Amino acid sequence: MTGSFDFVLSLGDDALIAAQRLGEWTSRAPEMEEDIALANIALDQLGAARLLLTYAGELEGAGRDEDALAFLRDDREFRNCLLVELPNGDFAVTMAKLFFLSAYQLPLYTALAGCADERLAAIGAKARKESAYHLDHAALWVKRLGDGTEESHRRMQAAVDEVWPYTHELFAADPAAPVDPATLRADFDATVSTVLAEATLTRPETGWTPGGGRDGVHTEHVSYLLAEMQVLHRAHPGAKW
Amino acid sequence: MSRESSPLWEVFVRARRGLSHTHVGSLHAPDAELALRNARDVYTRRQEGVSIWVVPAAAITASSPDEKDAFFEPAADKVYRHPTFYEVPDGVAHL
Amino acid sequence: MYGNDFSAPDDAPGGGLLGEVEAAEAALREAAARARRGGPAPDEDLEAYFADVIDADQKIEPRDWMPEAYRKTLIRQIAQHAHSEIIGMQPEGNWISRAPSLKRKAILLAKVQDEAGHGLYLYAAAETLGVSRDELVELLISGRQKYSSIFNYPTLTWADVGAIGWLVDGAAIVNQVPLCRCSYGPYARAMIRVCKEESFHQRQGYEILHTLAHGTPGQKAMAQDAVDRWWYPSLAMFGPPDGDSTHSAQSMAWKIKRFSNDDLRQRFVDMCVQQAEILGLRIPDPDLRWNDERQAYDYTQPDYDELMQVIKGNGPCNRQRMEHRRRAHADGAWVREAAAAYAAKRSANNKEKVAA
Numbered sequence: 281m282t283g284s285f286d287f288v289l290s291l292g293d294d295a296l297i298a299a300q301r302l303g304e305w306t307s308r309a310p311e312m313e314e315d316i317a318l319a320n321i322a323l324d325q326l327g328a329a330r331l332l333l334t335y336a337g338e339l340e341g342a343g344r345d346e347d348a349l350a351f352l353r354d355d356r357e358f359r360n361c362l363l364v365e366l367p368n369g370d371f372a373v374t375m376a377k378l379f380f381l382s383a384y385q386l387p388l389y390t391a392l393a394g395c396a397d398e399r400l401a402a403i404g405a406k407a408r409k410e411s412a413y414h415l416d417h418a419a420l421w422v423k424r425l426g427d428g429t430e431e432s433h434r435r436m437q438a439a440v441d442e443v444w445p446y447t448h449e450l451f452a453a454d455p456a457a458p459v460d461p462a463t464l465r466a467d468f469d470a471t472v473s474t475v476l477a478e479a480t481l482t483r484p485e486t487g488w489t490p491g492g493g494r495d496g497v498h499t500e501h502v503s504y505l506l507a508e509m510q511v512l513h514r515a516h517p518g519a520k521w
Numbered sequence: 522m523s524r525e526s527s528p529l530w531e532v533f534v535r536a537r538r539g540l541s542h543t544h545v546g547s548l549h550a551p552d553a554e555l556a557l558r559n560a561r562d563v564y565t566r567r568q569e570g571v572s573i574w575v576v577p578a579a580a581i582t583a584s585s586p587d588e589k590d591a592f593f594e595p596a597a598d599k600v601y602r603h604p605t606f607y608e609v610p611d612g613v614a615h616l
Numbered sequence: 617m618y619g620n621d622f623s624a625p626d627d628a629p630g631g632g633l634l635g636e637v638e639a640a641e642a643a644l645r646e647a648a649a650r651a652r653r654g655g656p657a658p659d660e661d662l663e664a665y666f667a668d669v670i671d672a673d674q675k676i677e678p679r680d681w682m683p684e685a686y687r688k689t690l691i692r693q694i695a696q697h698a699h700s701e702i703i704g705m706q707p708e709g710n711w712i713s714r715a716p717s718l719k720r721k722a723i724l725l726a727k728v729q730d731e732a733g734h735g736l737y738l739y740a741a742a743e744t745l746g747v748s749r750d751e752l753v754e755l756l757i758s759g760r761q762k763y764s765s766i767f768n769y770p771t772l773t774w775a776d777v778g779a780i781g782w783l784v785d786g787a788a789i790v791n792q793v794p795l796c797r798c799s800y801g802p803y804a805r806a807m808i809r810v811c812k813e814e815s816f817h818q819r820q821g822y823e824i825l826h827t828l829a830h831g832t833p834g835q836k837a838m839a840q841d842a843v844d845r846w847w848y849p850s851l852a853m854f855g856p857p858d859g860d861s862t863h864s865a866q867s868m869a870w871k872i873k874r875f876s877n878d879d880l881r882q883r884f885v886d887m888c889v890q891q892a893e894i895l896g897l898r899i900p901d902p903d904l905r906w907n908d909e910r911q912a913y914d915y916t917q918p919d920y921d922e923l924m925q926v927i928k929g930n931g932p933c934n935r936q937r938m939e940h941r942r943r944a945h946a947d948g949a950w951v952r953e954a955a956a957a958y959a960a961k962r963s964a965n966n967k968e969k970v971a972a
Contacts, residue, residue, distance in 0.1 A: 296718075299721075300713065303712045303713060303721070303725055304712075304713060306705065306709045306712055306725065306728050306729070307702075307705040307706050307709045307728070307732075307940070307944065308940075308943075308944045308947070309944070309948065310944075310947070310948025310949075310951035310952055311527070311549070311948060311951070311952060312549075312702070312732050312735060312736050312739075313548055313549065313550060313555075313559040313562065313563060313736070314559075314948075314951075315705075315729070315732045316559070316562045316563055316566075316729055316732050316733055316736070317558065317559065317562045319725055319726070319728070319729035319732070320562050320566070320729070322725055323722060323725055323726060323729075326718065326721060326722050326725070327722065329718065330718050330719075330722070333718075346718050347717050347718060350718055351716075351717075370947070371947075371948070371951045416558070417558060420554060420555065420558065423958070424551075424555075424954055424955050424958040425951070425954050427958055427961065428953070428954025428955065428957045428958045429950070429953055429954045429957045431950050431953075431954070432950055432951070432953070432954030432957075435950070508713050508714060509713060509714065511714055512714045512715075512716045512774055513716045513717070516716070516832060516834060516835065518832075519716075519831055519832050519834075519835055520827060520831055521716040521717040521719075521720055521824075521827060527750075527952060527955070527956060529740075529743065529749075546737055546740055546806075547740040547743070548736060548740065549749060551952075551955035551956050551958070551959040552955070552958070552959035552962060552963075555955065563733055563736060566726075566729070566730070566733065583679055
């Protein structure tokens with residue numbers, strides 16, 4: 281069902297919205313060193329988003345560049361998963377989101393690095409290394425918060441419980457895509473189990489499995505996020521920046 | 522306010538193969554693993570291909586006032602961090 | 617980092633201020649290479665020894681003896697500088713989420729991230745003087761130490777990001793370049809690193825304004841409005857006029873400070889005039905004109921009463937900036953405690969492992 285354009289667009293949107301959320305942490309992190317780390321991860325996601333959106337625009341062939349795709353599409357045209365658009369919450373929620381996202385992006389980009397599409401393979405090869413770092417960083421914090429104080433354990437478990445339902449959407453089968461997301465599930469599950477166990481956290485039961493992001497049916501949050509992100513660009517049609 | 526116990530770490534970076542590790546600065550982190558990660562983010566934002574050591578500052582015994590001074594040379598990774606990335610219109614001075 | 621649209625950095629030595637930073641760095645190396653004396657002889661007068669090192673343009677290092685007032689002055693100055701970097705993240709961070717293109721968003725994120733890094737280098741330099749970062753952060757949060765007043769002005773439009781880069785970072789560099797030659801080694805080294813990075817900040821600001829000034833009429837108006845609002849506060853960044861400056865004379869003698877407030881302000885004005893012409897933007901000073909006799913521009917002084925008001929806490933954003941910092945610090949407390957608790961559990965279990 282998915283053409284290359286939609287597939288690349290969805291990955292680009294994941295990265296873009298993740299970057300937008302991570303950028304919100306700037307000047308608000310628990311420690312200066314962490315402020316710098318979160319900005320690095322945001323920059324990586326933004327970098328991947330730019331490459332992916334640029335490529336999506338070329339595949340589409342309608343003359344849209346990265347900025348046209350980022351700033352001039354409406355809410356229903358965004359193809360990102362719901363996970364990335366969820367509000368940052370406290371630091372535990374942000375780390376839960378980053379942990380699950382990178383545990384998905386790492387095997388995804390790794391698989392892409394070996395795919396037949398040369399452009400995608402090159403992007404995958406680059407982004408894979410960054411995802412490995414993001415996963416490492418998030419896992420490190422999930423362990424510290426899970427096995428830190430009573431309060432941090434409670435917060436981290438609550439964050440995992442809150443975000444977990446949104447992970448299922450990431451693995452919806454799409455056999456026609458350059459990489460079928462369903463094939464990434466085993467890798468993801470293994471990573472999650474290991475880290476949560478070490479963090480003394482419980483992996484939630486699977487019940488509710490919200491989705492719809494890939495079809496442009498989002499949470500209420502995304503419209504606000506886009507309103508903020510796009511406001512200046514749209515206020516000056518055709519302007520150069 | 523609770524007393525924070527995030528010790529100081531000294532950071533040493535090997536900028537390129539063939540060079541020895543050089544002191545580049547310090548940072549705070551609660552443990553070695555985080556100190557290493559933080560060192561990467563804080564002190565190699567403009568570099569790549571480096572090896573990093575972190576040492577608890579408390580573990581260093583210093584000798585005399587006569588220290589050797591370290592220098593740090595940013596390398597080119599994120600080129601927009603380097604001033605020469607920006608186009609300066611012809612004839613602008615002192616920028 | 618991603619981005620194939622970036623050209624390779626030019627390896628040519630920088631001119632202008634960047635060149636001066638490099639010269640300061642070379643001078644630092646040279647001073648270190650010169651045959652230098654070790655510590656004081658057992659029976660030597662410590663003050664004379666200290667004065668000797670300063671006179672010889674050698675660096676004072678952390679374990680050297682130093683007068684208590686020198687130590688205190690440095691702690692205050694370096695800490696205020698560090699606080700300024702950390703608070704300074706807020707006005708520009710305000711525009712990260714709304715940056716008008718993805719490229720500008722990436723650059724701005726990297727810039728604000730650099731400021732966190734600068735704060736961190738500077739706190740580390742202050743720590744070599746025997747004060748902890750926790751103490752300094754506490755002094756900031758409780759309002760007992762100040763940060764640069766410039767950050768108490770709001771960023772109302774995107775052009776303000778450009779104006780901050782060009783004028784505020786420009787003024788900061790003019791202030792800071794001489795500090796690369798400061799007599800205290802850790803501060804001088806931190807400043808060399810900071811100034812090199814700041815130069816990128818100033819250029820990205822100039823580029824933003826240049827693009828706006830050559831864009832649509834709406835963009836040009838936005839750029840001019842930003843320059844109108846940031847010009848005088850930027851001039852005030854150099855501090856009160858020399859006659860009113862309390863700390864200057866002793867700091868000059870100790871080679872902590874190397875030029876007077878008014879000298880640096882003049883230097884900044886002289887640089888900006890031509891840069892504004894190329895931007896096609898007007899500096900909002902009807903009395904700005906070349907003085908052939910002085911070989912410098914005559915200009916209108918900033919409103920120092922306004923500066924004093926802002927320093928006292930009555931600028932447009934003082935309360936907002938402090939509240940933001942306090943909240944971030946308070947909201948992060950449980951995370952810092954968790955990390956400390958985790959580290960304590962681990963070191964109780966195994967021997968601390970040091971990365972290789």
